[in-house]
Amino acid sequence: APAHAMPFTAPTGTRHPLPAPELGAAVRADDRAHVFHSWSAQSLIDPLPVAGGSGSTFWDYEGNAYLDFSSQLVNLNLGHGHPDLVEAIRHQAGRLATIQPSMASDVRGELARRIAEVAPGDLDRVFFTNGGADANEYAVRMARLVTGRRKVLSAYRSYHGATATAISLTGDPRRWANEPGDGSVAHFFGPYPYRSAFHSSTPEEEADRALAHLEQVIVLEGAETIAAIILETIVGTNGVLVPPPGYLAGVRELCDRYGIVYIADEVMVGFGRVGEWFAVNGFGVVPDLVTFAKGVNSGYVPLGGVIMSPWIAAYFDERPFPGGLTYSGHPLACAAGVATFEVFERDRILEHVRDLGERIVAPRLAAVADAHPSVGEVRGRGLFWAIELVRDQGTHEPLVPFNASGADAAPVAAVAAACKRAGLWPFTHFNRVHVAPPLVIAEEELAHGLDIIDEALDVADAHL
Numbered sequence: 018a019p020a021h022a023m024p025f026t027a028p029t030g031t032r033h034p035l036p037a038p039e040l041g042a043a044v045r046a047d048d049r050a051h052v053f054h055s056w057s058a059q060s061l062i063d064p065l066p067v068a069g070g071s072g073s074t075f076w077d078y079e080g081n082a083y084l085d086f087s088s089q090l091v092n093l094n095l096g097h098g099h100p101d102l103v104e105a106i107r108h109q110a111g112r113l114a115t116i117q118p119s120m121a122s123d124v125r126g127e128l129a130r131r132i133a134e135v136a137p138g139d140l141d142r143v144f145f146t147n148g149g150a151d152a153n154e155y156a157v158r159m160a161r162l163v164t165g166r167r168k169v170l171s172a173y174r175s176y177h178g179a180t181a182t183a184i185s186l187t188g189d190p191r192r193w194a195n196e197p198g199d200g201s202v203a204h205f206f207g208p209y210p211y212r213s214a215f216h217s218s219t220p221e222e223e224a225d226r227a228l229a230h231l232e233q234v235i236v237l238e239g240a241e242t243i244a245a246i247i248l249e250t251i252v253g254t255n256g257v258l259v260p261p262p263g264y265l266a267g268v269r270e271l272c273d274r275y276g277i278v279y280i281a282d283e284v285m286v287g288f289g290r291v292g293e294w295f296a297v298n299g300f301g302v303v304p305d306l307v308t309f310a311k312g313v314n315s316g317y318v319p320l321g322g323v324i325m326s327p328w329i330a331a332y333f334d335e336r337p338f339p340g341g342l343t344y345s346g347h348p349l350a351c352a353a354g355v356a357t358f359e360v361f362e363r364d365r366i367l368e369h370v371r372d373l374g375e376r377i378v379a380p381r382l383a384a385v386a387d388a389h390p391s392v393g394e395v396r397g398r399g400l401f402w403a404i405e406l407v408r409d410q411g412t413h414e415p416l417v418p419f420n421a422s423g424a425d426a427a428p429v430a431a432v433a434a435a436c437k438r439a440g441l442w443p444f445t446h447f448n449r450v451h452v453a454p455p456l457v458i459a460e461e462e463l464a465h466g467l468d469i470i471d472e473a474l475d476v477a478d479a480h481l
């Protein structure tokens with residue numbers, strides 16, 4: 018690791034506990050009998066019983082350890098068992114476990130102040146929620162109230178959460194079974210140079226054409242009906258799509274021109290994933306509302322929120338805000354958030370992420386792309402990357418079809434299985450393998466994980 022980085026590693030002796038397969042079987046039996054799981058057909062899933070974790074590794078009851086390249090849904094930025102987070106939560110639980118939202122708590126106030134200090138531009142007020150979906154619900158509600166308009170525009174190939182309006186905003190197949198849902202949402206195409214909806218040949222052209230398209234959607238939907246545009250700053254589960262230069266600034270300009278609130282969804286990329294406090298900071302753009310969750314405290318206690326522009330917060334100075342949550346700014350969650358800021362600053366996590374992204378991941382994945390005929394494109398920044406797998410590098414035909422499942426998804430499932438056999442827990446989605454390890458990962462662990470992925474991609478090549 019570089020001299021400035023102090024990645025957290027497990028205390029000696031805690032990494033590989035004694036295997037206890039019978040215990041694992043009991044955990045699995047309770048789970049299968051009584052736990053109803055997200056998204057999947059319940060009969061098709063086989064959840065791994067996880068016994069514990071430390072740093073970038075977790076292990077099952079059989080004694081198998083996995084290097085975690087998914088960060089548990091791109092959430093566990095500071096890794097398992099981080100002593101600072103554990104101690105902050107323990108300490109807070111002893112002195113004040115919970116208070117109702119209408120009272121003030123020191124940790125809630127300190128966390129809000131710290132978030133305001135690193136937020137884009139002059140955004141300085143925080144409404145706390147329990148996670149990412151409800152953060153987006155509240156951001157949309159705020160935009161509707163301050164504009165007096167109802168409609169929201171969001172991108173195809175986006176994910177904004179699974180609650181009522183958030184799932185309607187979502188621009189991927191997870192929305193379909195929940196339709197018609199919120200009737201005041203319309204979708205548009207965002208930039209995606211590798212699969213351009215606009216037949217662009219350069220990133221600059223893609224930005225220009227995507228902006229011209231967005232303006233047409235605004236005009237045809239009726240600018241005076243549109244409360245907000247919501248955008249993941251870098252699209253996450255739908256492919257780590259980094260916007261080309263000029264795109265986000267252009268969205269800001271369109272929002273200004275038509276009186277539309279710009280909501281940046283930073284649930285996945287906020288708090289260091291790409292080496293910035295917020296990804297949008299790296300594009301020099303200031304949205305009106307920024308939503309966050311996950312990395313704010315590495316998911317140790319559920320927490321999300323909306324960071325607000327002063328003009329939006331001021332709208333509610335003399336009017337009641339119609340909304341609230343029992344757990345808004347829960348002290349245990351906020352204590353873990355304050356500790357997260359302390360760790361980021363002390364251990365220079367942002368620098369560590371940028372360094373590993375530029376020096377280790379980018380060149381290694383470029384080599385992986387050269388070596389494997391199944392790799393169409395690699396893209397990303399910081400510790401947030403996608404490897405897109407194709408049948409044909411010329412036509413870009415995906416190795417598995419969009420919305421693949423069952424036999425259709427087999428080639429990528431086989432890559433995932435090869436990674437797991439080699440001790441790496443991957444994040445795969447349709448025709449992509451993502452690279453999203455905890456931000457505290459050590460350089461040697463990262464290099465080892467990339468070796469495993471490189472080798473597992475031979476399995477994808479064999480499916481061509």
Ligand code: PLP
Pocket residue numbers: 090147148149150151153176177178179249253254282283284285310311321
């Ligand atoms: N927005 C984005 C960009 C996300 O990636 C996610 C979750 O993955 C969400 C919103 C929803 O967050 P949650 O699952 O906490 O409701």
